[in-house]
Amino acid sequence: AGFEPAIRFRIPLFESGAFSHSATSPVRSIARAYVASERAAAKGREDNLTGGGWGLIVYTAMATRWRASRGASEWCGVVLAAGKGVRMKSSTPKVLHPVAGIPMLAHVTLALRAASVGKVVVVVPAGAAESPAFLAAAGPEASLVDQLEPKGTADALLTAKDAVNSAANILLTYGDVPLLRAETLDKVMREHLRERPAITMLTAVVPDPRGLGRVVRDRSGAVTAVVEEKDADAGTFAIKEVNSGCYAFDAEWIWSTLPGIRRSNSGEFYLTDAIAFAIDSGRKVHAVTADDPTEVDGVNDRVQLAAVEGAMRERARTEHMLAGVTLIDPSTVYIDAAISIGQDTVIGPNTHLLGSTRIGARCEIGPNSYLRDAIVEDDTRVIASYIEGACIGQRVSIGPYSRIRPGTVIEDEAYVGNFGEIKNSRIGSGTHVGHFSYIGDATLGKRVNIGAGTVTCNFDGTAKHQTIIGDDAFIGSDTMLVAPISVGEGGRTGAGSVATKDVPPGVTVVGVPARPAPSREQPLGAGEKPG
Numbered sequence: 001a002g003f004e005p006a007i008r009f010r011i012p013l014f015e016s017g018a019f020s021h022s023a024t025s026p027v028r029s030i031a032r033a034y035v036a037s038e039r040a041a042a043k044g045r046e047d048n049l050t051g052g053g054w055g056l057i058v059y060t061a062m063a064t065r066w067r068a069s070r071g072a073s074e075w076c077g078v079v080l081a082a083g084k085g086v087r088m089k090s091s092t093p094k095v096l097h098p099v100a101g102i103p104m105l106a107h108v109t110l111a112l113r114a115a116s117v118g119k120v121v122v123v124v125p126a127g128a129a130e131s132p133a134f135l136a137a138a139g140p141e142a143s144l145v146d147q148l149e150p151k152g153t154a155d156a157l158l159t160a161k162d163a164v165n166s167a168a169n170i171l172l173t174y175g176d177v178p179l180l181r182a183e184t185l186d187k188v189m190r191e192h193l194r195e196r197p198a199i200t201m202l203t204a205v206v207p208d209p210r211g212l213g214r215v216v217r218d219r220s221g222a223v224t225a226v227v228e229e230k231d232a233d234a235g236t237f238a239i240k241e242v243n244s245g246c247y248a249f250d251a252e253w254i255w256s257t258l259p260g261i262r263r264s265n266s267g268e269f270y271l272t273d274a275i276a277f278a279i280d281s282g283r284k285v286h287a288v289t290a291d292d293p294t295e296v297d298g299v300n301d302r303v304q305l306a307a308v309e310g311a312m313r314e315r316a317r318t319e320h321m322l323a324g325v326t327l328i329d330p331s332t333v334y335i336d337a338a339i340s341i342g343q344d345t346v347i348g349p350n351t352h353l354l355g356s357t358r359i360g361a362r363c364e365i366g367p368n369s370y371l372r373d374a375i376v377e378d379d380t381r382v383i384a385s386y387i388e389g390a391c392i393g394q395r396v397s398i399g400p401y402s403r404i405r406p407g408t409v410i411e412d413e414a415y416v417g418n419f420g421e422i423k424n425s426r427i428g429s430g431t432h433v434g435h436f437s438y439i440g441d442a443t444l445g446k447r448v449n450i451g452a453g454t455v456t457c458n459f460d461g462t463a464k465h466q467t468i469i470g471d472d473a474f475i476g477s478d479t480m481l482v483a484p485i486s487v488g489e490g491g492r493t494g495a496g497s498v499a500t501k502d503v504p505p506g507v508t509v510v511g512v513p514a515r516p517a518p519s520r521e522q523p524l525g526a527g528e529k530p531g
Helices: 005-014 025-046 054-070 104-114 132-138 153-159 182-195 251-260 272-280 302-322
Strands: 075-080 119-125 143-147 169-174 199-205 214-217 223-227 241-250 285-289 352-354 370-372 386-388 421-423 438-440 442-444 455-457 467-469 480-482 485-487 508-510
Touching (some): 075 104, 104 132, 104 169, 104 182, 119 153, 132 143, 143 153, 153 251, 153 272, 169 251, 223 285, 241 251, 241 272, 251 272, 438 442
Parallel strands (some): 075 169, 199 285, 455 480, 467 485
Antiparallel strands (some): 214 223, 214 241
């Protein structure tokens, strides 16, 4: 009876229709696998295991499957992520700050994988190529390369040359532009293959281009220059089209060009100079304009981080609503990037769906609910409750004001009343856990009744102990079950009992400490009193 959380967790990632829902579903699917791999890796570290387990395998398989479907071997994606991020004022590297639940860098590498690149290379700060955090965000198949000194973007790309190896084309972007979509990257790559220029650059038309390089075109629309703001005249200053810094390069051409780029007055070597090299040498520079200019928004400080966080969550809310999910008050619902929600589910106000949470169809979640790394199956209600690291079956009712803690499995058609808390336990199908109860480190069978105020006393001050309750048992209100203890099938406790010894099947115990009740030929009827 019931289900295994790990098995239920794996299945959605391999569903045949995983990529069919929307253009961005590959990113969301791979993002779910990323979060799963991180959780599994963390668990592996806790258990002194050697790796991240099945989550890492799923992540790799998902990325590989998508790339194989696109024929991506001639492309290599390069992510420049070696910047110090001084304006973030943080001990955490800028690109590792989370946006909608996963690091900025992971958003970028996931988009590259969901586009058409065959390999991902990430240029990181000196000494970070072996960092577990950078490795996790970059993904299991990425190559990380240290930029030993911060000498500019052209130097950073040159640093990646050996890792890029023989790829014919390079798609370059930055680790601090998490809103960049896979579809936009794919468009840049398709245009590059069609036009065969030296450079295809992604541009954006923005209302406020201050501080950005303007893209100058001739009457035919061809790019003739990229002019930095400090060098712009009045006419150029008025241009709203800007350079995003995302490029597709002909690999042979860029490798031959980079050594000729001169050091700037700041002492760094800039990729923007390659654009002038191409134009001056008669090579074509092609431009693709992003449909949504916010995609190229970068993050340099906490204000910009908050802005892209809001945009990413708005994107997630819109995608889920278009896929058949009702959000009662969308602006008050917080949905991480890796969340999956089934059709006809209703999400109430002030609800947080975080981490790798997956919710089935026709559920009611919220208002005022918090779910992190939870699995909730079809037709289940979670009202004003907190669930973390737990698996909830079908047609389950939880709350209000319940807390379901990590390691818990609640099987189909169970019920958890208000102010109930369950930790690291399995609740059998059809079982009712009454309000104000605590169930910890326990296994409950089917159709068990847990009366209000019941407590499994699982901790003796030194170690945690197990409670096992068989099918059809009845635990009276305010019962204390002092673990380790078992209650056999059909066993019963009277209200207020303190059970310190195992209760045999079919036996009723009462009192403090609980002892078998005197046998009666018949149970008391409603309103009867002992004679």
